[in-house]
Amino acid sequence: MRARARRWAGLAALTATAATALAGCGSEGEPLRGVSSFWVKVEKVNGEAPPSADEPLPANRGDTVDTWDFRIEARDPAGRRAPFDGVVRLSVEPGAVIDVEAAEEGVAVGRNIRLRGGVAVGAVHVTAVYGPTRLWAEDIGYQPADRDGRDRPVCSNGANDDAPGDVLIDFPADPGCAFADDDTEEGGSFSAGASKPVAYALPRVADVQGGGSATPYAFEGIQINTAAPQQVVVTRVASDGFYVTDLAGQDTGFNHLFAFNFNTPANMRVCDRLEYLAGTVNEFFGFTELSFPSYEIAPFQEGTACPVPEPRVLDGRTIADATAMERLESGLVRVEGVHISKNFGPKPARDNVFAPDQSNCDLSGDGQIDFESPAEGSCANACSRDPECSEWTGYSARGNYKVTDGSSMIQIQTGTVSDFDPTSHRGRELDAVTGTLRNFSGGSLNWTIEARCPDDLVCDAPGCAPAVKSSKEACVRMRSLDDNDAETN
Missing domain, CATH: 2.60.40.10 (Immunoglobulins)
Structure with a gap:
């Protein structure tokens, strides 16, 4: 009992001391001053x-x-x-x-x-x-110096003008100097x-695309406006992310966007509508991307029609118009009645002469084209200008190859059609190629149509679809897995 009494007495004394100190702060101490x-x-x-x-x-x-x-x-x-x-x-x-x-x-x-x-x-x-x-x-x-004065600003006069113990002089060495024209250290x-x-409203997909060749929000974390009247719909689920289209922007274009997810996004499929989408915007060699995306998929309502729009059919005039193509970047597009370039093969080209199995401009065999090399650079440029030449190195590295209607030309990528071998069908006609439109700023052929699935390639060769499907059905598959790389982690 005595020990407990001593503890209570000590606590009472401590409380009294604290109360006295607080009273001193409020009545006898100096009031806080200055800017807070x-x-x-x-x-x-x-x-x-x-x-x-x-x-x-x-x-x-x-x-x-x-x-x-x-x-x-x-x-x-x-x-x-x-x-x-x-x-x-x-x-x-x-x-x-x-x-x-x-x-x-x-x-x-x-x-x-x-x-x-x-x-x-x-x-x-x-x-x-x-x-x-x-x-x-x-x-x-920051104290801006008088711009009409004759004296140099304190932060660029070569002298130490603040505390004697401070050995740092002028901008940018002295942390007290905000800029070189600061008149105080x-x-x-x-x-x-x-x-x-x-x-202000959140940016729409079209705002993020910017209405031109580059986004106005580079390297910024952005939440996309997905509220009505916007209707942001998934048009492709890829191995490295997903593509969306804002149906509210179809009249003006620039309403498509790629979200770079590093792998297949979980629990998503074509036709899904997103009610939340955010990420960091950047330009990857001229291709606008939303990196590290966060998203929420709107609940699916049974009986609702798939809202994916029909692809835009490209003609020669559109392909040659850089602004028109920018409007369609990341969107669904289609070319019809084209054929694979006739000269498309692994053998090295010599003296800019191309043949059916001879369109490789990697003359040194190091796996890449050196455009500073007169021979390799000249070969690659000559092949790019020729509708009937599809350069082999680009295909071996990225799977891209050229198709043409005899005058206009564009690259396609059909790696998602596993049973189709483009090299064994060089010169052969493709009835239709559908896919998402990707931009790459290197070289003269900047645009590539990437097929989403076998439905997007229509021809009479193995692996192709026999006829064009509506976007309400094409490439609409089961949802991606919750953990698509579960067997490897």
Whole structure:
């Protein structure tokens, strides 16, 4: 009992001591001062009230500029306005700030604005914004030098202008120098603040494709807009990922996308509709991809017709039009009435002369074409220009080979049709070849139609389908396995 009493007495004494210390902090201690954060408000967007979440602005692809009017106030740890006279750097997430403007001359410099008396009012020009987007303000210790002054900025004058014990001099060695024109080597408080989100729509598949040869969102993590009226449908399940088409974008094109999954995606099949799709966007040699995708498949409803659209039939004019082909990148396409190039074989070509079994421009035998070699480079270029020549090295490396109607030409890949041997059918006609359209920026023949399954190759040779099937039926198979490499891991 005595030991327990001593413990309770000790605890009471400790509690009393703590209470005394806390009382001292609140009454006799110095109050916390300085800037703790910034209050940021976007007051107008393009001259109007900010959009609501129910009616967001379209995703900005980076080809237009929006203007946000804002107000920034410095706040102390108690949330009161702090008398901060300094510069903050502005950014938007996601997106990019082009520049900042203010009514008072010299207040805004590049992406920075000066607060006077703890307040700044101005406008920021932004682009490539999408989804819920916030305006950020941060004190990075940047003091832009007077551009009309004669003295060199402190961060590029060759002297140590801050603490005596600091041996680091100027930008970029001194961490207190934000840029070379920074007029102080002292670092900032790194206090920051963000606005409420400004409502933009998530990017559609067409926005990610960008309406051109490259995506505007390279290396960004993106959630694709799959909500109505968008209808994102799986058109191909491949060994390294899957292809989708947004049916809402069929009139304008650029509405197809490849999701690079490294292996066959689990529990997916052609005809599935995705109600969630996200990943990192990048360009792989001119081919727009969504890498490391996350996705959710909408519940299947019995009796629902397969929504996969019919393929676009390519003619010579379309194949020769780079913009028209970009509109179809990753989409389902078809060529009809073509034949495999007549000169297509493993023997080396000599002096740019090709024969039925002689179209190999790897003259050195090292497994690749050296375009710096006059002989190999000239051979490959001559074969590329010739509709009746399909270069052997490309086929042996990637399975691609050329088909032609006598004037226009394009590459196809039929590795998914295991019983079909293209080399033994050189010069033979193919009634139809359907598949997804892939772009590769190297060489002169940049486009390849990749057959999804035996249904996509129609001819009278072994392995081919006897007739063209509707997209509602072609290559619609059972779902992929939950773990497609279970036997190897």
